[in-house]
Amino acid sequence: MIKLNLGCGLRRIEGYTNIDNRAEVNPDIVCDIFDRLKYDDSSVDEVRAFDFLEHIPIGKTVAVIEEIYRVLKPGGRFEHMTPSSDGRGAFMDPTHVSFWNINSWFYYMVDSYRELYGIKAKFSGELRDIISDDRHHIIHTYGVLNAIK
Numbered sequence: 001m002i003k004l005n006l007g008c009g010l011r012r013i014e015g016y017t018n019i020d021n022r023a024e025v026n027p028d029i030v031c032d033i034f035d036r037l038k039y040d041d042s043s044v045d046e047v048r049a050f051d052f053l054e055h056i057p058i059g060k061t062v063a064v065i066e067e068i069y070r071v072l073k074p075g076g077r078f079e080h081m082t083p084s085s086d087g088r089g090a091f092m093d094p095t096h097v098s099f100w101n102i103n104s105w106f107y108y109m110v111d112s113y114r115e116l117y118g119i120k121a122k123f124s125g126e127l128r129d130i131i132s133d134d135r136h137h138i139i140h141t142y143g144v145l146n147a148i149k
């Protein structure tokens with residue numbers, strides 16, 4: 001079973017191949033997702049991306065989601081958690097360069113949105129907001145999605 005932890009940073013997870021673009025965090029694989037993941041099409045069982053997508057520039061987010069989709073097997077699991085633009089967490093970190101909420105995922109789950117923009121990636125699954133810090137009004141969008149191929 002192939003399981004990837006994208007943007008692992010200092011949060012390595014046993015049982016996953018930990019991938020980051022920074023060698024200094026000691027990932028299993030140093031890889032820039034913009035250069036393509038080094039996995040064959042439909043070869044990966046699971047991709048985890050926690051506090052990762054908000055660091056992808058807004059003009060490159062579709063390509064990154066499509067790269068994740070490319071490597072996932074049919075029915076492969078994509079688990080993600082991203083600071084939601086419905087709370088302050090998305091905007092308080094100066095390294096965040098794209099902004100997400102539950103509605104952002106319509107473009108990867110609803111055929112009419114996908115077709116409008118020619119997006120190949122197609123997922124189904126569950127999305128929900130989690131209040132991760134009530135005091136600072138930080139909300140994360142959490143999703144467990146499956147690749148539809």
